[in-house]
Amino acid sequence: MASITKRGKSWQIRTSYLDIHGKRHFKSKAGFKTKKEAELYINELNKTASQSDDIGSTIFKEYFDDWAKTYRLPNITKLTAQWYTNTSKQIDKYFGIRDIKEITRRDYQSFINAYGKNRSKSSVSKLNTFIRSCVQNAVYEDIIPKDFTKNIIITFDKSKTRKVDYLNLDEIRRLTQYLISGLNRHFTSRYMILTALYTGARLGEIMALTWDDINFNFKTITISKAWDYTNGGGFKSTKNESSNRVIRVNSEFLNILKELKNNNSNIVFLNQYNTIPSSSAVNKTLKKSLKTLSIKRDGFHFHSLRHSHVAFLLANNVDIYAISKRLGHSNLGTTTKVYAYLIDEYKAKSDVVIDNSLDTLTQDDTYTERIDL
Template identity: 35%
Template sequence: MASFQRRGKTWQYTVSRTVNGKQKPLRKGGFRTKKEAQVAAAEVEADLRKGVVPQLTAIPFSDYFESWLNTFKTDIANNTLERYFNSLQVIKEHFGDLPIQEINKRSYQAFLNEYGQTHAKASSRKLNTHIRACVRDAIDEGMIRVDFTRDAVFTGDAGKKSSEKHLGYEDSKRLLQLIHKRLDISMTYYLLLLAITSGMRFGELVGLTRKDFNFFNNTINIDKSWGYTKSMHEGFGPTKNEDSVRLVKMDAETMNVFKQLFKSTPDNIYQLIFYSPSSKYNVISNSAANKVLIGMLDQLGTNRITVHGLRHTHASVLLYQGVSVYYVSKRLGHSDIDTTLNTYSHVIKEMEQRDEQKSADVFQKMLV
């Protein structure tokens, strides 16, 4: 049962509650009208009937996000963790001590709009991804009731077009053929070969050891990464997330190339495939790999992409060839399929147009 009191210019509700035989009412004030207090009290009573004790103490959003980060993000790679802390800094700078309970869809959208004025749209989307995960847990904990990140609109510089981050099928084919012709030049070409045929992240590639290769089943086990920048872990470390631990089925030709490589080259102290003793981080550097890749792309007369772009190329080629987006998501080690759908929306849209005509043709052919 709730009661209502006017306190100065605002209203307060008091909801009766008994805990272990003792009265422990819930009170909250600051409502502009009695009606607002009644609505809020009704929500509290509904929660209590479900066995949920509402969180009435205002907690700054930045404090909650930091606590959430330190509690739920303890098993992610250092460079990924650093991105979360960057998001925390953005939250602190914009929201200050504003309680999470006082943020609504309108004020949150205004925050994203302001952020988008000086950042790329992809950065706005990534920031929202971090905040959305936190907000959903806050709802589960009874801190707030509404997901103010739902249906958020992203603004900002479009950045590089998605179609420019990967190669098309024909260019991919030409690049793959050129890589095979240059394998005897240096180990960097072996790395690029594996990048385009497996879709691995760079840290996963340079973290591979010989025991990860199963030549009987033509699979590669991915369960670790190697730190190749100062913001990453030193040496071996975890993959980006739990879903990144996976077994990737490879084509027989690529596996045979590495089988012959292992027979003709000695192992090293770390058992790393792409060991480079002259490199600061003991593996082929990302910049060196990009330099070799760009040289080949220029020779082929096609768009320049990065080694990470080979990962996008790998996924795009599979999707264009009709491979299920669900399998591609699993193969890439994405934490959820939304990541895959967002990253390759341009490819999926083109596939939908193709499948639209295909669907119409199915029943047309049944009458022929």
């Protein structure tokens, strides 16, 4: 379907047609002096299209949508799909009917600058990741000769970028002891909070735990599914393949979980109402607990427990690679990126240890000078 719109004093068209091979192409063109001139152009294009090999224009936004539909949307969650929809809207808002072949690296940098003016670094980086994958595909398909997203500088609003919020070691211990002191197997929110502190698992992963996932002999918890709490409940796949993992835990924590085995269900955290506590209910319990302990953390929520778990492991000198695997990250880069602020804090402490260790290179008391006889 063709569309004709007026932009300022001129007219522009957006249409599609099939070439001689039956392949559909998109065409956009601006600068027509009158609407009649634009209509004549569309008619002529449709008339000659079936006789031409000319691939015409490929509107950036429409190419992105087709690429996402073909290569991304079939295998992602609804939440991630919404990100692709939002990215498409941003492309359309900024580039309109611009042909992807016309876009330069300077154009794209200006787009990133405009988008990042009032957004966080993570938001800009995510949008750029989606678009860059699409553009690289366009290069591979010979739609464009160069990747105009290469070496782009991510610009963002620093005030919108939040640091990872977490509890310190003393606060983690106090919260853990407080939760244990008031456990009641009929109300499972406290057990879920403790699970996050002991494992670093995501809320959806914890909600979906069944007794089949817990191995009391080997002291492990298997994460192989998640709970779709944003869409009415039910099991679903984990965030991605790397999220499927086995987490080692201690006997003390497993003994706490055993208290729930009296529930007549395979679902671990089913409460007395035969439901799994909602995100709202668990966060309410968490905030109430922190308030009772006089721990002030504005904006602290359930996912912050995952960050606190990482802080605890780092403080206890656990290797970052082991932490990454425990969290279910696809690669080490994801872990170091998300927890850069935390890692830098503990790096300063490690530097002192390294400094003291290096001093021992010249302080070997067992060294004796060799004497030639």
